[in-house]
Amino acid sequence: MKRRVSLGLLGLAGIAAGVVAATSLRAQGGQAPAYVVVEVHVNDAAAYNAYLPKAKATFVAAGARYLARGGKIVAVEGTPPERAVLLEFPSLEQAQTFFSSQGWKDLTAARDDSATVREYVVEGLTP
DSSP states (O other): OHHHHHHHHHHHHHHHHHHHHHHHHHHHOOOOOEEEEEOOOOOOOHHHHHHHHHHHHHHHTTEEEEESSSSSOOOSOOOOOOOEEEEEEHHHHHHHHHHHHHHHHHHHHHHHTTEEEEEEEEEEOOO
């Protein structure tokens, strides 16, 4: 019985050591994430709704992750946008590469006919 407990504790200690090592390695070589903030005023709902699935697929394919999309907005100061989106890219460089791509420029040309958008990237903190 003592041997089983000892082996179990040894196994847990090994797992904990692995988690600590992995976290440490990630922090050493980790890049700061980048957050994309999008403020939207929709002018043509039908056209904008046709754009949304294409935008989602394009962002996800580029490695972005949605953190918020079209949820409830509560004003703290100033006037809130009608719609807001928050995305995370693994790095500022990846976000900049994505936004300078021809594919994104082609997609936003269609979006700009249906909505007024303010969009910017904020570099996050290094992990």
